Amino acid sequence: MSSTCTKNTxxxxxxxxxxxxxxxxxxxxxxxxSLGLSAEGVRDQYADGKAAKVWEIFIGDKKSRTExxxxxxxxxxxxxxxxxxxxxxxxxxxxxIMLLEEGFEVTSVDASDKMLKYALKERxxxxxxxxxxxxxxxxxxxxxxxDDIGHMVGGGFDAVICLGNSFAHMMDNFGDQREQKQAxxxxxxxxxxxxxxxxxxxxxxxxxxxxxxxxxxxxxxxxHKTDIKTSVLYEAGKxxxxxxxxxxxxxxxxxxxxxxxxxxxxxxxxxxxxxLEVFKRMLKEAFNTKQDYKIFGDFKHLNxxxxxxxxxxxxxxx
Ligand SMILES: C[S@@+](CC[C@H](N)C(=O)[O-])C[C@H]1O[C@@H](n2cnc3c(N)ncnc32)[C@H](O)[C@@H]1O
Numbered sequence: 001m002s003s004t005c006t007k008n009t010x011x012x013x014x015x016x017x018x019x020x021x022x023x024x025x026x027x028x029x030x031x032x033x034s035l036g037l038s039a040e041g042v043r044d045q046y047a048d049g050k051a052a053k054v055w056e057i058f059i060g061d062k063k064s065r066t067e068x069x070x071x072x073x074x075x076x077x078x079x080x081x082x083x084x085x086x087x088x089x090x091x092x093x094x095x096x097i098m099l100l101e102e103g104f105e106v107t108s109v110d111a112s113d114k115m116l117k118y119a120l121k122e123r124x125x126x127x128x129x130x131x132x133x134x135x136x137x138x139x140x141x142x143x144x145x146x147d148d149i150g151h152m153v154g155g156g157f158d159a160v161i162c163l164g165n166s167f168a169h170m171m172d173n174f175g176d177q178r179e180q181k182q183a184x185x186x187x188x189x190x191x192x193x194x195x196x197x198x199x200x201x202x203x204x205x206x207x208x209x210x211x212x213x214x215x216x217x218x219x220x221x222x223x224h225k226t227d228i229k230t231s232v233l234y235e236a237g238k239x240x241x242x243x244x245x246x247x248x249x250x251x252x253x254x255x256x257x258x259x260x261x262x263x264x265x266x267x268x269x270x271x272x273x274x275x276l277e278v279f280k281r282m283l284k285e286a287f288n289t290k291q292d293y294k295i296f297g298d299f300k301h302l303n304x305x306x307x308x309x310x311x312x313x314x315x316x317x318x
Contacts, residue, residue, distance in 0.1 A: 045112075046091075046112040047112065048114075050267050051114075052091075052117070058248055059092075066218060068218065069218070069299070070098060072312075073161075073163075073198070076196075077158075080158070080316075082104070082158035082159040082195070082196065083104060083158055084104075084157050084159075085105065085159050085160075086106075086109070086157040086161070086190055087106060087108040087161050087162075088161070088166075089110060089162050089163065090110045090115075091118075091119070091164065093108060093122055095161060096108040096135070097119075100131045101131070105131075105134065106135055107136040108137045109138045109148070109149060116137060120137055123135050138152075142170065142187070143182055145186035146189045146190065156189075156192025156317075159195055159196040159197070160190050160191050160197045162198070163198065165200060165201055167183070167199055167200075167274070168273070172240070177278075184282060191317045193318065195316070196315065198313070200311060200312040200313065201311055202271070202310055202311075203276075203307065203311060204242065204273035204275060205275055207232070207242055208275075211230060213242075214228075215227050218298050224249055224250055226246060227246075230242060230243070231243045239273045241271070243269075244270075246267050247266050248266075249263065249264055276295075276311060283315055287317060287318075288318075289315075293313065293314060293316065294313075295311055295312070295314070296312040298310055
């Protein structure tokens with residue numbers, strides 16, 4: 001398959017031409033659907049509120065993070081004696097809430113007020129629980145994270161988490177990944193010496209190769225059927241963006257099966273396709289280390305899994 005893409009920055013759309021083997025040339029105009037800016041000026045893909053609303057449905061009940069996910073995250077943090085956690089992509093609060101319920105002290109930030117609204121709502125409704133009363137939620141973006149919340153960092157957090165394929169939302173606007181490096185460096189500054197950064201991304205090596213995204217997410221237990229239509233955009237011959245159109249059937253499931261009244265909710269999110277080897281180098285640079293660190297594929301060691309959906313990097317700050 002060959003693809004070309006030109007970006008018209010004035011009108012904010014992409015012309016995308018793709019030719020699949022054995023098929024005719026196709027041409028699409030792909031428009032971004034949400035043009036909002038977060039308070040600090042980073043483009044907020046969740047600004048139209050549409051994805052935020054449906055995200056809650058996509059991830060399912062907040063209590064139903066898959067057991068594997070919960071065991072992995074909570075187990076890893078406990079094993080390392082982490083108590084004070086900074087969730088830098090808290091979104092609607094799904095990880096933060098799970099960690100609060102498990103007895104961790106959590107500070108949560110996100111650039112999208114539309115996403116934070118759900119986290120703040122939960123904090124308010126559970127404010128009589130001491131852990132929720134102490135839950136700190138702030139709007140901040142990764143590019144200015146240390147400036148935004150430096151006063152709360154002190155000696156550093158025991159662990160910083162950036163999960164749910166969040167980091168890939170940050171695009172490479174200059175072609176040299178400088179903003180992604182700046183964001184990682186800000187994460188590093190928030191980790192105490194001996195503390196951890198846990199950061200994940202989908203397996204973009206495989207998505208770019210196959211042109212497909214698995215619709216069942218290993219993190220969530222949603223009972224609603226989701227399809228993800230994937231488009232890979234190339235710039236100068238290199239994959240520069242992956243767009244995922246989510247189609248979620250929000251008709252109420254009945255007895256485990258859909259009730260037949262199809263009610264499809266649709267939203268689009270765009271991601272930078274992080275290739276594993278490049279991401280590893282960038283992370284080592286941010287943590288000023290040449291040493292290898294732990295990488296998991298779908299919560300397993302990499303030698304135990306063939307093609308993972310997600311890579312989870314666990315870096316310790318020296
Ligand atoms: C896919 S959601 C995941 C949220 C949550 N971790 C989960 O798993 O449900 C990604 C989140 O990253 C946030 N985000 C994207 N770019 C950001 C940036 N530059 N600074 C802060 N947050 C950002 C978005 O606003 C969004 O809430």
